[in-house]
Amino acid sequence: MTSRISLPSVETRTVPRQAPNGMGNGLFATTDIKPGEDVLHVKTPFVAVLDTPRLEDTCAGCFGKRQMETGNELKACTGCRVVKYCDRACQSKDWKFAHSLECPIFKNLKPMILPNNARALLRIVLRTSKNKYSAEEAKVFDDLETHINEIQESQGQLDKITLTARAVKNYSGTDVDEATVSTYAAKLDLNSFNLTTSMYDRIGLYLHPYAGLINHSCDYNATVGFDGEELYVKAMRPIEKDEQIFISYIDTTTPYNIRRNELKERYFFDCQCTKCAKGTDTIEDRFISTPEDMSPLENAEREALQLLQTATASSTEASVTIEQLEAAMHTLHKTENWPLTRQPYASLRDKLIISLLSEGNFTRAFIHSAIRYTKIDPIVYDKAHPIRHIHAWSLVRLTVFLSQEGFPPNPKDPVQVKDFRLNLHFLIWYILAELTSTQLESCTVPSFRKLVSTQFAQVHNEFKANGIDPTKSRAALSAEMNKLEQMVTQALAKE
Numbered sequence: 001m002t003s004r005i006s007l008p009s010v011e012t013r014t015v016p017r018q019a020p021n022g023m024g025n026g027l028f029a030t031t032d033i034k035p036g037e038d039v040l041h042v043k044t045p046f047v048a049v050l051d052t053p054r055l056e057d058t059c060a061g062c063f064g065k066r067q068m069e070t071g072n073e074l075k076a077c078t079g080c081r082v083v084k085y086c087d088r089a090c091q092s093k094d095w096k097f098a099h100s101l102e103c104p105i106f107k108n109l110k111p112m113i114l115p116n117n118a119r120a121l122l123r124i125v126l127r128t129s130k131n132k133y134s135a136e137e138a139k140v141f142d143d144l145e146t147h148i149n150e151i152q153e154s155q156g157q158l159d160k161i162t163l164t165a166r167a168v169k170n171y172s173g174t175d176v177d178e179a180t181v182s183t184y185a186a187k188l189d190l191n192s193f194n195l196t197t198s199m200y201d202r203i204g205l206y207l208h209p210y211a212g213l214i215n216h217s218c219d220y221n222a223t224v225g226f227d228g229e230e231l232y233v234k235a236m237r238p239i240e241k242d243e244q245i246f247i248s249y250i251d252t253t254t255p256y257n258i259r260r261n262e263l264k265e266r267y268f269f270d271c272q273c274t275k276c277a278k279g280t281d282t283i284e285d286r287f288i289s290t291p292e293d294m295s296p297l298e299n300a301e302r303e304a305l306q307l308l309q310t311a312t313a314s315s316t317e318a319s320v321t322i323e324q325l326e327a328a329m330h331t332l333h334k335t336e337n338w339p340l341t342r343q344p345y346a347s348l349r350d351k352l353i354i355s356l357l358s359e360g361n362f363t364r365a366f367i368h369s370a371i372r373y374t375k376i377d378p379i380v381y382d383k384a385h386p387i388r389h390i391h392a393w394s395l396v397r398l399t400v401f402l403s404q405e406g407f408p409p410n411p412k413d414p415v416q417v418k419d420f421r422l423n424l425h426f427l428i429w430y431i432l433a434e435l436t437s438t439q440l441e442s443c444t445v446p447s448f449r450k451l452v453s454t455q456f457a458q459v460h461n462e463f464k465a466n467g468i469d470p471t472k473s474r475a476a477l478s479a480e481m482n483k484l485e486q487m488v489t490q491a492l493a494k495e
């Protein structure tokens, strides 16, 4: 990996440069990059913190990476009792990084726990005052965009930043003036990433100023992933030398107007990407057939969004959440013109799968995961897209579980899985083989790849121990996929 910039813990095949069309600076490839290869790898964050609910169940040292390997029960820091760690190694690493500076502050504030953005800002201020950032890192951070002028025009945003900055200045006792702390807060707001697990579950907030230089396109060529505290930006498509690197700041599966409003509100720009140039003539906006009258579709969408809102309200019981999500999906389905891939249909199904899993309704979660795997992801995501791989993996995990536990009949399921006489072992092998053979060109991170390879080797060896070589059983494998398709088709007809 080539690195022409001298930032600690950064390996990259990019250089920063002025980008066209008023985008400010951006990152540009210094070489051709193939799908799945690293565009950027940052080993240590500038700052990363957990979301408040995750402080209880996620190690603040490794962000869950070692925790997943060791399975250790987390122990709270004996000083503040706010953050928890797998073991002394994780604790000592975080202590040196910033916790020694913030621990007494957290202790004094208890039982109050600062929100994630204030904890992140506090870390930046404290590390800056102790000169813990290199001159190069500090310079890239200083040069980051803030959009402070636009923020000053929006009273709500300005108040939020000012309040956080004032609180952090007071708690830290820093000599840095409040206006500078506010600028740091604005930089954090604009340039931070969702910190996720290697499975793309959000756990916190992450900032590295070099990664913060990557501009957005709804037709992006790279994706961001995390493996513990390490950030990876990987090429999703072939990228040529001198081409600009683009990631997506938002969910680009949403229609044109939604995407543009979100980008304008949070990032203050009008997207001019190749996808936006097509306006509403893309799969994100299309219906099955062009309607003469939009009102039934608009009514259905309104109704579905209302159901989604109540379904996801924190006071809603899990079983009611499931009913409401299913009702919302039914509302869109019965228009007979709403594609499975068009939002909010696809994300309703994602939420439904999560709710079904948390309620222990594994057969119905399997049916919906199979629908997503066969009918939605191949259309919505490029084949190297990490989310597509994570979804396939979760279908594997569910299938393994069902192969061990069987399928208790449930009259509420749209179809009875057992009626399709699926050979789940072949199905598991098929999906894992596909995942394994495409993983080097995928944007998934090392821990995830290792998990998939280990599971595939185990499943393959089990077949071999039983005298079966699935690579020579093409007909049996495709028969299983056909049965899965039949199950999906019948389940969809009842949606």
Ligand SMILES: C[S@@+](CC[C@H](N)C(=O)[O-])C[C@H]1O[C@@H](n2cnc3c(N)ncnc32)[C@H](O)[C@@H]1O
Pocket (backbone or CB within 6 Å): 021, 022, 023, 024, 025, 026, 143, 144, 145, 147, 190, 191, 212, 213, 214, 215, 216, 217, 267, 268, 269, 270, 271, 272, 273
């Ligand atoms: C995370 S920063 C990216 C780095 C930034 N260009 C810089 O010079 O620091 C996000 C900001 O970059 C600009 N930006 C990113 N993508 C853009 C795009 N597609 N078109 C126009 N501006 C964009 C916007 O000002 C946005 O608020």
